[in-house]
Amino acid sequence: MALLEVENLRVEFPTRRGTLLAIDDVSFQIEEGEVLGVVGESGAGKSLTGASIIGLLEPPGRIAAGQIRLEGERIDNLPYDELRRIRGKKIGAIFQDPLTSLNPLYTIGRQLVETIRVHTDDTEAQARDRTVQLLTEVGIPAAERRLGSYPHEFSGGMRQRVVIALALCANPKLIVADEPTTALDVSIQAQIIALLKKLCRDHKTAIMLITHDMGVIAETADRVAVMYAGRIAEIGPVKQVVKHPKHPYTIGLMGAIPIVGRDIERLTQIEGSMPRLTNIPDGCSFNPRCPKVFDRCYVERPDLVPTGETTAACWLHAKEKTGV
Amino acid sequence: MxxxxxxxxxxxxxxxxxxxxxxxxxxxxxxxxxxxxxxxxxxxxxxxxxxxxxxxxxxxxxxxxxxxxxxxxxxxxxxxxxxxxxxxxxxxxxxxxxxxxxxxxxxxxWQMIFQDPYASLNPRWRVHDIIAEPMRVFGLAGSSTELSKRVSELLEQVGLSAMDGEKYPHEFSGGQRQRVSIARALSSNPEFLxxxxxxxxxxxxxxxxxxxxxxxxxxxxxxxxxxxxxxxxxxxxxxxxxxxxxxxxxxxxxxxxxxxxxxxxxxxxxxxxxxxxxxxxGKAREPVAGEVPNPINPPSGCSFHPRCPLANDRCKSEIPKPIHSATGMVACHAAEEGRLPAPQTVAPA
Known part of the structure; x- marks a missing residue:
């Protein structure tokens, strides 16, 4: 049994002008200790998928169909109080902007100790020891002396380390990290990536790493899901998806990324932009931009089918399978 | 090349x-x-x-x-x-x-293109007026028909449609807005962006x-x-x-x-x-240490010395002078003294 199973997840936003479908039939699994990268452009639904799992979907957004199971138990329909106990204890969260994830009015030590005591039976002194240990583990020098510091006294990279310590407080099984390095400088980004990898290895924590940066995914993830217009376009082992992508969108996306050492005059260009939620085209939602589009793409919506070592939602590959 | x-x-x-x-x-x-x-x-x-x-x-x-x-x-x-x-x-x-x-x-x-296409276009102006403004300011505009013609040309040059001039910035996506910024920058025929x-x-x-x-x-x-x-x-x-x-x-x-x-x-x-x-x-990488120090109180000498694996006493006290070569420049005591080890980075093919 996988640690996290998401099955046919559907997230809707009811509006005055009708219901918008933000996530449409998304299914995936995360195994224990695995890093699943979720990559996509803005509006692809990657952050909403993460928010659905931690139960932080902002109203009026709601899960309209599907199931989310953690260790076999459904967590998508839990009452608020029960969800609160799981969130933080079994699922940790790291967000993009470390300054807004921390309370500016409390010291770092206070915030960590409080979180530990909410989720465990530790005494104040035990929680304090654990805090020092956690802060040291995430690479904050002289942690004991920094307990009394406020978030504004830390730099951006150090704050993100504190947020990671906060997410680790209760030894969660899964961490949902939504763009954890986007607000940071490149040299700090490399440090945070290395830290996440190490923690994942040491604690056997699974990470759902949501980012728009394929480079971060290539460095960190075991498997990657590429999202487009609320659906998974392709999912598979990171090496396969990066080096031998199967879905035309993934192929375009990989060609669009400038790479040091690749001397080309022009980058691959995917014409147009992602459709808005109000007018997602019929059939495959990528069809207006797809260089290999054919008749079937305009009428039928492709499901994920295995092609080689990855799984892609594209009629090009379905054809091979069924031998049409 | x-x-x-x-x-x-x-x-x-x-x-x-x-x-x-x-x-x-x-x-x-x-x-x-x-x-x-x-x-x-x-x-x-x-x-x-x-x-x-x-x-x-x-x-x-x-x-x-x-x-x-x-x-x-x-x-x-x-x-x-x-x-x-x-x-x-x-x-x-x-x-x-x-x-x-x-x-x-x-x-x-010369003209400038800014990072945030959401903040650099006036939300109350039509795209036509945004693009025409540099021409008006520098007195390059002839009659208003000429101006419109030039704006249409510019819009097509950056991959938008001539009809888009009638729209407001909020009707465009981020990439399209950046195209509008580029069209605006090009409207005064600059040589340098x-x-x-x-x-x-x-x-x-x-x-x-x-x-x-x-x-x-x-x-x-x-x-x-x-x-x-x-x-x-x-x-x-x-x-x-x-x-x-x-x-x-x-x-x-x-x-x-x-x-x-x-x-x-x-x-x-x-x-x-x-x-x-x-x-x-899958190459192993050197863990990068440290962060950029506070620029109000930069380190003495070469400002990079606290993070530099090659720093010595001279680096701590003396600001390195630029050493020019045929195609470039480097400002580093280690490079000057030949203390620099061969680069470990994998050379891109």
Whole structure:
């Protein structure tokens, strides 16, 4: 049994002008200790998928169909109080902007100790020891002396380390990290990536790493899901998806990324932009931009089918399978 | 690769910066300083930066936040007044242009593209008026029909439709807005564009569209770019020359091939080491240590020495002087003394 199973997840936003479908039939699994990268452009639904799992979907957004199971138990329909106990204890969260994830009015030590005591039976002194240990583990020098510091006294990279310590407080099984390095400088980004990898290895924590940066995914993830217009376009082992992508969108996306050492005059260009939620085209939602589009793409919506070592939602590959 | 060769040809530079500096006074008020007995605090955002750009070339500045790259951009276009040093555009010292007419004649020849296409377009103006404004300001507009015709041409040149002029900025996506910014910048027929992180706010597929558009425009109308970015891969793709900045000073200037194959400044090596490995070579990397220090109180000597694996006593006390070579520059004591180990980074093929 996988640690996290998401099955046919559907997230809707009811509006005055009708219901918008933000996530449409998304299914995936995360195994224990695995890093699943979720990559996509803005509006692809990657952050909403993460928010659905931690139960932080902002109203009026709601899960309209599907199931989310953690260790076999459904967590998508839990009452608020029960969800609160799981969130933080079994699922940790790291967000993009470390300054807004921390309370500016409390010291770092206070915030960590409080979180530990909410989720465990530790005494104040035990929680304090654990805090020092956690802060040291995430690479904050002289942690004991920094307990009394406020978030504004830390730099951006150090704050993100504190947020990671906060997410680790209760030894969660899964961490949902939504763009954890986007607000940071490149040299700090490399440090945070290395830290996440190490923690994942040491604690056997699974990470759902949501980012728009394929480079971060290539460095960190075991498997990657590429999202487009609320659906998974392709999912598979990171090496396969990066080096031998199967879905035309993934192929375009990989060609669009400038790479040091690749001397080309022009980058691959995917014409147009992602459709808005109000007018997602019929059939495959990528069809207006797809260089290999054919008749079937305009009428039928492709499901994920295995092609080689990855799984892609594209009629090009379905054809091979069924031998049409 | 003919455009890469221009770097060494004797053609005069279009833009030359010589020892350019910009200091900001970030002290507390006089009263507080008197009561608390604090000294004045000066932030050296740009400190003695020199480089030149040949016509038709792209010069890129890279560095982390706070290194002064955006301040250089603002100095070049005249949004800040330099504290010291010179900016020469096409042989003319920009500070010498005293009269309004001289200034306008000079300033018409360069334009700027900003990072955030949501903040740099007036939401209350139609795109037509946004694009026409530089032409109006510099008196390039003839009749209003001529103006409309020119705006339509510009819109089509950047890959939008002539009808889009009637729309407002909010009706466009981020990438389309950046195209509008480019059309506006091109409307006064400039020779030189300063682009401050033009693609950082965009998704990768849109970034590819904008980078391709900028390259096409450069080829078609011979534009010269000062391209500022924190993304080394983007810089490798667009630049003919790259300047690496750290805490207000220039560390190294080199062609992209030299810079990535044979980086000579330890900071450049650190930056290159942080590029995520999309080729999945699985190479082990040196863990990068430390963070950029506070620029108000930069370290003595070479400002990189606290993070530098090669630092010695000289680095702590003496600011390294730029050492020029045929194609580049490096400011590092270790490079000067030959203490630099061979680069460990995998040379890009």
């Amino acid at each position: 003919s455009d890469r060769l221009i770097a060494t040809s004797p053609e005069p530079a279009l833009l030359e910066l010589e020892n350019l500096s910009k200091y900001f006074d970030v002290s507390k008020s006089l009263l507080n300083r008197t009561i608390e007995r604090l000294p004045k605090q000066i932030l050296k955002a740009v400190d003695g930066v020199s480089f030149s750009i040949k016509p038709g070339q792209t010069f890129s500045l890279v560095g982390e936040s706070g290194c002064g790259k955006s301040t250089v951009a603002k100095l070049v276009v005249g949004l800040h007044k330099p504290t010291g040093g010179q900016i020469r555009f096409d042989g003319t010292n920009v500070a010498d242009a005293k009269s309004i007419a001289q200034n306008a004649a000079l300033r018409r020849r 300063v682009c401050d992180e033009p693609t950082s706010a965009l998704d990768v597929s849109v970034q590819a569209q904008i980078l391709n558009l900028m390259k096409d425009l450069q080829r078609d109308i011979g534009l010269t770019y000062l391209f500022i970015s924190h993304n080394l891969a983007v810089v490798y793709h667009v630049a003919d020359m790259i300047g690496v900045m750290y805490l207000g000073r220039m560390c190294e200037i080199a062609t992209p091939q030299d810079l990535f194959r044979n980086p000579r400044h330890p900071y450049t090596r650190l930056l290159i080491d942080t590029i995520p490995d999309l080729e999945m070579t």
